[in-house]
Amino acid sequence: MATLKYQPPHFCIPQIPPLKHNYTTPLITISTLRTRTITCGLRNIGPRKPMWRSRHLSTEAIQAVQALKLAKNPTKLNQVFDTRISRLLKADLLDTLCELQRQNELDLSLKVFEFAKTESWYTPNVSLYYDMIMVLGKNKLIEKAIELFEEMKKEGLKPDTRAYTELIGAYFQVSMVEKAMETYNEMKSSGCIPDKLTLMIMVRNLEKAERDDLSVSVKRDFEEYVDDADEFLEEVEKKYARNPLVVNKM
Incomplete structure (x- = not known):
């Protein structure tokens, strides 16, 4: 009986000549083709904010800031507060306030600041006040800055070093050197270092x-x-x- 032998077919693999690099054409490397993920958002610039504020603005907060800035008259501004600001979560509302302060939108910052104090979740917070005092000082509205500083104390809050420093800076903005020095001494006597x-x-x-x-x-x-x-x-x-x-x- 004859024995059959199996022989695998022979494949002819053509030789590919090595690539010669043309130095006039840049090489495309694997790293060039990698997809990069970019996170977009408005950053909080300036002094470090409390940790309960997010690092990037949410979509809702960004839209709220834009809507407030586009409201050109009191009627439209009230509509924005009724339809958008009032629906923001606590973190988004505080981030909206922070971004308005960063952009030095003084009038809008004050309105959002006052609105935040009417919310059911609001509890007196020193940092909420000294951020606002800082913006008022930058705009040389010293009387309003003093008013907020005193309001803070009436709410049972004890000014910390940062709060005193912002008020001192506000006094210097309007060349009230003696008042700045008086506030500095008051800070030391209150126990703030x-x-x-x-x-x-x-x-x-x-x-x-x-x-x-x-x-x-x-x-x-x-x-x-x-x-x-x-x-x-x-x-x-x-x-x-x-x-x-x-x-x-x-």
């Missing part, structure tokens, strides 16, 4: 106002409130000082 930002603002503006007597007194506080007093003093002197001062350690 001036931080480096507070001290820097004080020295910078006192030097600018040529109040060397007051500037020297603030520099003496470095030893009490700053760990690296000598190093910090050197930094401040380099930037702002008119009269160099040596801090003598006890």
